[in-house]
Amino acid sequence: MPELPEVEVTKLGIAPFLEGNIISKIVVHQPQLRWLVPDEVHLASQQTIRSVTRRAKYLFINTDLGALVMHLGMSGKMRVVDTSLPRKKHDHIEIELNTGKKLVLNDARRFGSCLWQSPDEEPLKILRALGPEPLTDDFNAKLLFDKSRGKLSPVKTFIMDNAIVVGVGNIYANESLFKSGIDPRRAAGKVGLKRYQLLTENIKLVLANAISQGGTTLKDFAQADGNPGYFAQHLLVYGRAGEECEVCQTPIRSKVIGQRNTFYCIHCQK
Structure with a gap:
């Protein structure tokens, strides 16, 4: 199972390809992951990715309208490839960019997730009770x-x-x-x-x-x-x-x- 260091490295690995670029479209091949992928994720289409951040083991792809909140679950992996590359088995979500690249969530066991967090709504339930980040001064x-x-x-x-x-x-x-x-x-x-x-x-x-x-x-x-x-x-x-x-x-x-x-x-x- 990917743990915090793997998720942090995933963030560092994908951020240079995402930040500052525009999401052309989001393709959801399999909506039934750990939780059903909400239709609101498509609000990110045509939006510029302002930043990629992490909270616990959740990755946030942040736009002006809100954030895609993604989790790798037990077997999930992310990769950045050319949009023209064919879909692989267990590729459930593809986030296509204006650069000709796409971010792909592959998850054989489907315990990962892709949710939507609006900036004008209270945090998702899964985020409300989280303790401090271990690499900050708040953890002591x-x-x-x-x-x-x-x-x-x-x-x-x-x-x-x-x-x-x-x-x-x-x-x-x-x-x-x-x-x-x-x-x-x-x-x-x-x-x-x-x-x-x-x-x-x-x-x-x-x-x-x-x-x-x-x-x-x-x-x-x-x-x-x-x-x-x-x-x-x-x-x-x-x-x-x-x-x-x-x-x-x-x-x-x-x-x-x-x-x-x-x-x-x-x-x-x-």
């Missing part, structure tokens, strides 16, 4: 500490709650907790302020490093075959159950927490 140790008091849920589940902080998906929650020496099974309310300080720093570091690594693939969003190159990373614990911890050589363990696979070292994380 005091926020985590204050919101965690009395919570018995595992700290990993806590930091993956988008109402607490957005975009800390499964991979990056595992990696950040390992680098902070915090057992993912520990109750969120039992983690002290100093440890949340370290965790906050590591969440920011892990996400920023992932985005930096992904920057090497930006050119792939407009390859001839239109295959965006999501990036490989060196992961310390995620997906390494049974392998030796790189710090202490203890075998990495796995456990399902909150319906998500969790990886940790019983020696390094307390």
Whole structure:
């Protein structure tokens, strides 16, 4: 599943091809994605794209009349290709530009979405309860500490709650907790302020490093075959159950927490 760094890199990859250009037309081949694609998305036709922004894992293609709000879901990818290129299987939405290029949303599992946000209406329901962005000053140790008091849920589940902080998906929650020496099974309310300080720093570091690594693939969003190159990373614990911890050589363990696979070292994380 694309997580925040992949979505940020997607934004950086597509923005140069979209910003300042005019949407010629929007073709919806499959309207039934996670939510039904509303007819209002066609309001963006003939509009200039002012900017491409991100909030959590949602991408906003902003025009004067409103914004296309897009989500990659579990399997979605975006690519920029020549308008003349034929449609591929699972290409559900094509946003054609006056430049002869088109932005294509491909989503085999159809958990992605394309919605419309008007500037004179209240934010879409899916956007109203989102917590702060993890790479901003609004996300800090005091926020985590204050919101965690009395919570018995595992700290990993806590930091993956988008109402607490957005975009800390499964991979990056595992990696950040390992680098902070915090057992993912520990109750969120039992983690002290100093440890949340370290965790906050590591969440920011892990996400920023992932985005930096992904920057090497930006050119792939407009390859001839239109295959965006999501990036490989060196992961310390995620997906390494049974392998030796790189710090202490203890075998990495796995456990399902909150319906998500969790990886940790019983020696390094307390």
